[in-house]
Amino acid sequence: MTGAPPASPRLGRPLVRLDEATSTNDLARRLAEAGVAEGAVVVASRQTRGRGRLGRAWASPPGGVWCSVLLRPAGGSPGLLSLAVGVATAEAVEAAGVPAALRWPNDVLVAGRKIAGVLLEAVGTAVVAGIGVNVCVPLEALPAPVAAAATSLHLHARGAVAPEGVLEALLKRLEHWYGRWAHDPDAVLAAWSSRDALRGQPVRVTGAEPVVGTAEGIAPDGALIVRELHGRPRTVMAGDVSLAPGRRALEGV
Numbered sequence: 001m002t003g004a005p006p007a008s009p010r011l012g013r014p015l016v017r018l019d020e021a022t023s024t025n026d027l028a029r030r031l032a033e034a035g036v037a038e039g040a041v042v043v044a045s046r047q048t049r050g051r052g053r054l055g056r057a058w059a060s061p062p063g064g065v066w067c068s069v070l071l072r073p074a075g076g077s078p079g080l081l082s083l084a085v086g087v088a089t090a091e092a093v094e095a096a097g098v099p100a101a102l103r104w105p106n107d108v109l110v111a112g113r114k115i116a117g118v119l120l121e122a123v124g125t126a127v128v129a130g131i132g133v134n135v136c137v138p139l140e141a142l143p144a145p146v147a148a149a150a151t152s153l154h155l156h157a158r159g160a161v162a163p164e165g166v167l168e169a170l171l172k173r174l175e176h177w178y179g180r181w182a183h184d185p186d187a188v189l190a191a192w193s194s195r196d197a198l199r200g201q202p203v204r205v206t207g208a209e210p211v212v213g214t215a216e217g218i219a220p221d222g223a224l225i226v227r228e229l230h231g232r233p234r235t236v237m238a239g240d241v242s243l244a245p246g247r248r249a250l251e252g253v
């Protein structure tokens with residue numbers, strides 16, 4: 001094979017801006033169903049029914065980037081796509097000079113607290129990648145239990161930050177990592193692993209396949225590898241992961 005891989009699509013064409021949405025994923029899903037081309041992005045200043053995985057709520061007051069990107073992937077490992085989006089989101093945070101870590105499957109953490117989350121939804125063969133980043137979100141604007149484990153970029157960046165600049169960085173990094181995902185999955189794994197907040201930590205995975213053990217990184221298909229207490233490595237494709245009781249090792253990430 002010769003030549004460079006095909007250029008990744010331009011993301012943000014069109015860019016639909018809304019003051020308010022129920023969930024930007026809802027509108028992006030409708031665009032997908034209507035046959036709109038890859039690259040369309042919906043962004044809202046606030047969401048009234050922002051959602052996370054498994055029907056959980058995503059608090060979306062003004063001051064964040066709440067956006068959804070319409071992708072039409074042709075090939076590539078499905079399990080790695082959400083990790084590629086996570087890497088792009090971490091790099092958009094880092095563009096503000098703030099180091100970020102990733103907690104499987106795709107939470108972005110700053111100082112051990114969640115600053116961003118990613119929700120991928122399939123619509124036929126299309127994928128809607130929903131990304132939420134707290135940019136200038138006062139923690140008081142979040143429900144108290146959420147605020148206790150969350151943070152916002154303005155609390156860490158040296159200079160001023162604004163949702164518009166973070167969105168621009170995010171779409172650029174996503175264009176890059178979406179292209180790499182299709183042609184160079186090892187690069188996605190390496191970029192993700194270099195920010196892995198859990199590697200070496202005692203963890204408890206809840207969900208369909210509960211596991212307790214030590215996180216040992218990410219498998220080539222994007223699964224979490226956990227070595228069980230009696231020494232057997234297990235791979236987990238879906239679930240929620242937290243530090244095993246009594247350990248607060250994530251603090252300071």
Ligand code: BT5
Pocket residue numbers: 022023024025047049050051052053054056057058059060065066067068107114115116117118119130131132133134142146149150151
């Ligand atoms: C996620 O789910 O982290 C995916 C979040 C995706 C949000 C974007 S915003 C644009 C697009 N439109 C949508 O409706 N969604 C996407 P999950 O891993 O299930 O985490 C959800 C949990 O994160 C909640 O149960 C809370 O504990 C916490 N959380 C909620 N809002 C938060 C916020 N603004 N900042 C930090 N943590 C939050």
